[in-house]
Amino acid sequence: MQTNEQAQKSYAQLVKKVSPNSPILKNCILAFFSGGAICTLGEVLFQFFQNKGFAEDTAALLVSGCLIVLSAVLTALGIYGKLGKHCGAGTEVPITGFANSVVSPAIEYKNAGLVLGMAAKMFVIAGPVIVYGILSSIVVGVVYYFLGG
Amino acid sequence: MQKRIGKQTVRLQTPVSILATASTVGQKEGDGPLGAYFDVVEPDSMMGEDSWEKAESRFVAKNMELALKKANLEAAQMDYVLCGDLLNQCIGTTFGIKDFGIPFLGLFGACATVGEAMSVGSMLIDGGFAEHILCGASSHFCSAEKQFRFPLPLGIQRPQSTTWTVTGDGAMVLAKNKTGPFITEITTGKIIDMGVTDANNMGAAMAPAAVDVLLSHFQDTGRTPEDYDIIVSGDLGSVGHQIVIELMQKEGYDMQNRYTDCGLKIYDPNTQDTHAGGSGCACAAVTFCSYFYPQLKEGKLKRMLFLPTGALLSADSVQQKLPIPAISHAVVIESALPNERNEKRNEKRNEKRNDERKSGQVNTV
Amino acid sequence: MIYWKAFLIGGLICVFGQILIDKTKLTPARILVLFVCIGCILGGLDIYPKLVEFAGSGARVPLTGFGNLLAQGVKDEVDAMGAIGILTGGMKAAAGGLTIAIVSAFLMALVAKPKQK
Numbered sequence: 001m002q003t004n005e006q007a008q009k010s011y012a013q014l015v016k017k018v019s020p021n022s023p024i025l026k027n028c029i030l031a032f033f034s035g036g037a038i039c040t041l042g043e044v045l046f047q048f049f050q051n052k053g054f055a056e057d058t059a060a061l062l063v064s065g066c067l068i069v070l071s072a073v074l075t076a077l078g079i080y081g082k083l084g085k086h087c088g089a090g091t092e093v094p095i096t097g098f099a100n101s102v103v104s105p106a107i108e109y110k111n112a113g114l115v116l117g118m119a120a121k122m123f124v125i126a127g128p129v130i131v132y133g134i135l136s137s138i139v140v141g142v143v144y145y146f147l148g149g
Numbered sequence: 150m151q152k153r154i155g156k157q158t159v160r161l162q163t164p165v166s167i168l169a170t171a172s173t174v175g176q177k178e179g180d181g182p183l184g185a186y187f188d189v190v191e192p193d194s195m196m197g198e199d200s201w202e203k204a205e206s207r208f209v210a211k212n213m214e215l216a217l218k219k220a221n222l223e224a225a226q227m228d229y230v231l232c233g234d235l236l237n238q239c240i241g242t243t244f245g246i247k248d249f250g251i252p253f254l255g256l257f258g259a260c261a262t263v264g265e266a267m268s269v270g271s272m273l274i275d276g277g278f279a280e281h282i283l284c285g286a287s288s289h290f291c292s293a294e295k296q297f298r299f300p301l302p303l304g305i306q307r308p309q310s311t312t313w314t315v316t317g318d319g320a321m322v323l324a325k326n327k328t329g330p331f332i333t334e335i336t337t338g339k340i341i342d343m344g345v346t347d348a349n350n351m352g353a354a355m356a357p358a359a360v361d362v363l364l365s366h367f368q369d370t371g372r373t374p375e376d377y378d379i380i381v382s383g384d385l386g387s388v389g390h391q392i393v394i395e396l397m398q399k400e401g402y403d404m405q406n407r408y409t410d411c412g413l414k415i416y417d418p419n420t421q422d423t424h425a426g427g428s429g430c431a432c433a434a435v436t437f438c439s440y441f442y443p444q445l446k447e448g449k450l451k452r453m454l455f456l457p458t459g460a461l462l463s464a465d466s467v468q469q470k471l472p473i474p475a476i477s478h479a480v481v482i483e484s485a486l487p488n489e490r491n492e493k494r495n496e497k498r499n500e501k502r503n504d505e506r507k508s509g510q511v512n513t514v
Numbered sequence: 515m516i517y518w519k520a521f522l523i524g525g526l527i528c529v530f531g532q533i534l535i536d537k538t539k540l541t542p543a544r545i546l547v548l549f550v551c552i553g554c555i556l557g558g559l560d561i562y563p564k565l566v567e568f569a570g571s572g573a574r575v576p577l578t579g580f581g582n583l584l585a586q587g588v589k590d591e592v593d594a595m596g597a598i599g600i601l602t603g604g605m606k607a608a609a610g611g612l613t614i615a616i617v618s619a620f621l622m623a624l625v626a627k628p629k630q631k
Contacts, residue, residue: 001341001361008344015345015353018391020309020425022536027306031532032525035576039524040517042571047516060574060583061610067575068611072618075302076626084304085422089531091304092542093549094524094575095611100304101546102615106623108300111200118623122616125303125543129577130612133550133584137604140558141588145597148589175630194630201628291630301628305542306535347539 027088034083034090042067042094064095071096075103101125152275155369157336157362164331164486165271167445168281168324169220170438173212175290175316178427178435181416186439187317188215194291194316201292202240209234209245209287212318216283220322227251228279231270232320233262234287234430236296241287245318251283259459260355260384261338262286263319263434264478267455270323271332271480285320288429297348297464310350312386312412312428313421319434321442330445334481336369338362340461342474348467352389352412352425355458358475359385360396362456366479367402374404378450381441382477383433383457384412386426411436411457433457445484453482520572523565527576546577553581558589583607 001007042063049059074080080100084091091097102122109121123130150162172187179190189211196207209232217224230249233256234241242255258265266284273279293314294301323332341361345354359382367373374380374397385393390410397404411433412426427436437455444450458477467473531549534540540548553576556562562582565573573579587607591599 001357001364003341003343003357011343011357012345014392014395015350015388018395019350019353019388022306022309024533024536027536028529028532031528035528035531036521036525036572039569039572039575040521042524042575043517043520046571046574063571063574064611065614068614069618072615072622075304076622078302078629081302081304085306087304088306089535089545090525090528092535092545093528093531093577095577095580096575097304097542098546098577098580099615099618100302101542103619103622104300104302106619107302107626108295108628110623111628118620121300122619122623125299126546126615128543129546129550129580130608132547133554133581133608134604136551136554136558136581137584137588137607138600140554140585141592141600141603143558144589145592145600177630195628199627291628299542301630303542308539349539 030086031088031090034087035094038067038091038094038096067094067096068099071099072103075100076107098126098129155365157339157365158334158369159272160334161271161275161332163275163325164333164483165274166324166327167330167332167442167482168322168327169216170319170321170442171212171216171219172319172435172439173208173215173317174431174435177290177421178315178317178415181421183415183436183440186443187435188439194289201289201295202236203244205234205236205241205287205289205292206245208289208316208318209242209285210248212287213246213249213283213285213320216285216320216322220324222281222322224249224251227281227283229254229270229273229282231256231266231282231284232286233257233266235259235293241289241292245287258457258476258478259461260288260428260430260432261457261459261476261478262430263437264383264455264457264480267321267323267332267480268335268337268478271335274323274325280325282323283320284323285318286430286434287318288314288316288431290314290316290429293429307424308349309424310347310352310388312351312384312425313416313423314429315415315427315432315435317431317435319431319436319438321438329485330442330482331486332480333483334370336362336366336479338365338477338479340474340476342472344472346470346472348462348473350388351384351428351460351473352386353392354460354473355475355477356385356389356392356396358477359389359393359456359458360400362477362479363397363402364400366454374402374407377407377452377454379441380404380408380454381437381456382410383459384426384428385410385458386412386428387418388425389458414440445482448484451484455480455482516570519569523569523572524575527578549577550581550584553578554585555581557582557585580608580611
């Protein structure tokens with residue numbers, strides 16, 4: 001069988017033709033409603049904490065905290081993984097998805113020990129988010145220090 | 150008698166008997182269309198252990214024991230055990246069989262491992278180096294996901310072209326001079342790299358290897374698909390299955406009526422959410438051992454061409470954006486030894502060969 | 515009203531993520547990284563806070579909101595501490611959420627067992 005560049009090119013076309021596409025419309029609708037619902041839940045909590053007299057910053061942190069804990073529990077029960085299968089980005093992009101990506105490896109690698117297993121692998125997916133988040137915050141800080149203010 | 154025919158194919162002088170097979174699978178496989186055919190369906194995919202790797206080893210140990218029991222043989226009577234799996238350093242296998250005390254040759258052919266085991270095993274027996282050989286292959290959905298993709302509790306969507314790794318172990322006992330079905334011919338595949346880099350489309354990565362070994366087999370033996378009751382690939386799923394049909398069509402072979410894939414057989418994609426089908430070492434192994442072997446044994450299938458397929462990738466090679474090379478090994482299994490037919494054919498061939506040799510000698514003289 | 519706005523904007527941000535998943539084959543980790551960086555840059559440009567004002571949690575809860583939080587943290591810290599705030603602002607702003615995530619992951623890992631999907 002030919003495996004030269006030309007054969008690879010025409011093979012890639014065949015693969016594209018044969019491979020099923022993601023049902024993008026259905027996925028987007030599910031992502032919209034699930035993501036929207038999580039954000040609305042966040043807003044309900046936010047209004048609740050504000051009514052209790054918390055400042056905006058504190059209320060926002062408390063909302064994040066509640067959502068993270070909720071997601072952690074659902075992840076441990078195996079429910080968040082099932083939701084994610086249907087909701088896709090709808091459960092991935094909110095802060096609950098971030099929490100899911102921290103809790104999942106922690107549970108999965110627990111049997112490799114509490115230090116090198118659970119703790120070391122905890123940020124195997126979410127770690128890059130923090131690395132690049134902090135790096136971009138430094139860029140913002142530098143620009144703001146010299147240009148803004 | 151010449152054992153090697155063509156570039157990649159060997160014909161066993163004494164066909165090797167598949168004495169018994171055993172298959173142990175997880176609940177999802179048990180719930181699938183082949184559920185009734187498996188020997189054992191384990192409801193707990195953790196097998197009472199605390200890690201997926203240990204669970205896979207339990208599948209291996211239990212199923213190998215079952216294969217021996219079904220063959221009415223002891224581990225001590227085995228000359229070799231040949232098997233492998235997908236985990237790093239094949240720990241699923243080694244921890245499963247370490248207490249058997251059988252000389253062990255570990256194999257890695259990714260999901261084509263069962264084909265590799267059948268090939269090497271029958272050559273060892275035909276070579277006169279062994280009487281009984283235990284061979285098999287295993288995989289586990291959870292250990293494979295953990296090693297190759299993401300932790301299980303992570304909420305992610307699997308693309309439509311992905312396949313679902315089969316949880317289980319398929320094992321068989323090969324023996325000399327026993328009853329059918331028999332392994333008669335082996336075509337060992339080459340590594341084929343068609344530049345596919347999408348690890349979520351294994352069927353597309355592996356299909357060219359299956360096509361390559363099919364073409365080599367047909368060329369070496371002078372046969373066509375019509376010479377087989379059924380041609381079965383390992384774990385190409387719906388995408389790879391379609392690609393094989395189209396590529397073989399281009400090469401002038403009509404596969405459609407007699408070609409299927411274990412990955413298509415083992416799950417129901419409509420109700421089991423497996424997308425393109427089943428995959429993993431166990432996919433070809435358990436499907437052959439549970440579903441096709443009895444049909445060969447009963448003579449419902451006379452001659453089968455079995456070609457387990459494997460993707461030779463690792464988590465690192467995928468991250469480094471390397472293409473996914475693939476391999477496939479073809480094994481011919483016949484329900485009974487058509488002794489007379491074979492002998493007649495051989496006689497004719499020998500006569501022909503002798504004639505050729507004579508004429509050759511004449512020429513050289 | 516704010517609930518509907520939160521639903522709409524939150525949902526749309528997720529749809530953007532879904533289109534990236536289906537069209538670009540980006541892995542989840544890459545998408546999360548991308549969202550944090552986008553949020554941080556838009557926060558730095560003072561665009562994202564306007565979205566938060568409009569949609570509340572609809573803009574705060576998606577990971578872009580976390581990026582925005584980092585950007586606002588750095589700015590506040592630079593205002594208060596000068597140049598050193600460039601280094602401390604981001605981490606300080608992220609501290610609460612990260613700590614909660616670490617603690618809950620630790621506790622869940624202690625009690626939960628890996629299970630098949």
